[in-house]
Amino acid sequence: MFSRRKLLHGSPRTTNNHFMFYDIIIIGGGASGLCTAIHSKTENNTVLVLDHNSIPGKKILSTGNGRCNLTNVNASVDLFDSNPEGLIPYMTSGDPLFYQEVISQFDCHDTINFFAENGLLCVDKNGYIYPRSEQASAVNELLRNRCEDLGVEIVVGHDVRSISKKKDSEFIVDSKYECSNLVLATGGLAGASTGNDGSGYKMARTFGHELVEPIPALCGIKCRDPFFRHLKGTRTDAKLIFKANGKNISVQGNLQFTDYGISGIPAFQISSIIGYMLAIGESPVITIDFIPEIALYELVNLLYRNYQLIPKSARFDDPVTRMLTGILNKNVISAIMRQFTIPAENDPDALCLALARAIKLFQVHPYELMPFENAQTTAGGIFTGDVDPLTMESRLVKGLFFTGEILDVNGICGGYNLQWAFSTAAICGKTLRSRQSFRL
Template identity: 40%
Template structure:
């Protein structure tokens, strides 16, 4: 008789786990609380599904247990992922190392996985909410509800791939964390990640909608913690854009720990402080005869230039000729070291992923099996692993799903 593997969660990780377990000879049952599998995949890559990345490095994966994710990634990385999807009919389109389906439709990836699950004769039950997992002598007893009715099912192994608390409207509500805790696992505090940051200063209303090249550096209790560079988006409440997303998990953790969190924005990151000050001095000479509201023309968006001048008390009607050396130094500082205090992140609903989750020190990185409960496996975002933007969170889903499915089927 085949070993029965029950998978809780039919997202990217759960689908990969199901296919891998079936390929390794298991009888697989997939339980998903949404009405379709892979619903969250549809929102990835702005609807285009950046499903992995050619560039892989340990720095692309974050966790309180450093090195855990990278050890796992080494067993199933981008080449294996690309090959897997080619076998499903998904040919990759390479955009500077970012891999998308050739059609650039996330729905293609979701449908390919669904078709593969059906071809593998994997039983899929949707609209199912699991509320209990009890270890038994030869496996697990799982309690669930569907259409208002309760039921139980048993299996020799369980893979918990129920996602995180991010974007609950797509079906991941964090209920998997409760199941993990019931089974004795610790959680690293769960906070929003790849998310916008809300700032204290009122000037953001003046600059809402501005996009500008820049660098963002986050400080936690005065200590520089992380930075990234790229297109910053200024909103009516604070800061957004890929660089902000990349450092947001550190800001979120600092806020969770009740620490002071601020960021420095560098609006001219391609220039050092001395070099930029020299540029400002040269502009004073070249733009003699103009007024300050014209001084940053060609460097910054008018709304941003006006806000920067207002921040340090320089009138837009002041003649450029009247700029003092002190004013030039203040302009340099505000453009290169614009300090903004972060009061909170946007909520989980608007986060792409979460940082934190099941403590990976309690998980075997080779198989994703629990070190506490034999036969219990984890995969995907429920674990304390979060990737940077660029296909890394989906790569983690494919990797952990593959290892969990293989481990559960062969144990």
């Protein structure tokens, strides 16, 4: 367990008005806050991290199902452009140039090197990078230990409610602390149980920063079709296809059905795009291809072969279920049968074609996303146009910085969101470090 006493060390000076003064205060001790602290700490500056949770880096513990998918080999600008047509982008923001500028300064290779230099061995699993131990707790402990070794002070259980700035000089935090540089690393709204309540947005807005409406991302999608009750708990490999901005988008993976709609990685990947379409009043339709690895005409042939296997005398009973058994999950078959009407003409060719189309063009109708509590990240956030991607400093308020999920940038599943936290932290930390040495 963490002792509060152990976390509080170092010697900040006390100001005339009895506030404790630090060179740098970081609000939020998550992935980006702790890394900013590590990158910015020098022997000569004082750095304080404030977090309202009882332990720093609480969210890191639940990442990657407890294994922490730190980054992805595709999280580098060279590979961003090679994302094949039709697939969703690895990262999304109101301003793609902003995240490209950030990632170009600190990408997946820098993340792997940073962790290696700090003693963490990583492993590449099909491009997904994890700690070799496959334990998120190792990442959490490493970051906390490095902070402690370097003399970063961490105060837990402190819920920051107010920040202000004296004219052209120091920031005041909760009428208790004062600092020259303030970093907002408070995350977004996703994962309320790990300390995210959107309070950072309010703080940023007091300084005139605009907020791009936050919506849940990497979460399940509620659909209004009647068959989900029967599909609940079913998992199957499938491809999701839909149209956004006139462009066909598709994503493939292990789809999970729930009583409210669709979940699992492919649903997570498209959730923020679907969420924004719903927010602007569009009615997206998602087509599910239940056998994406087989082309339509091949599937017609396969179904026809299965049809021929049924004895002529049995073809009038329920040929469709027999044709599909052995090809699809039973629950999926019954959902397809609810949408499917057997063609009127007694023609096996027409039946096989109609059935193949039903399997490859199964439609669901989203109406809402699952709430922030169930989301892994936030789409939207602080408008990036007011933040300098070369420093992470506010263009509106000197000495105010932003890192991580609080900004209007979000990634798909696969390590892109932690990479974002690490990239922004490295740039911010480097800027703060150089400023401190300049002051000496």
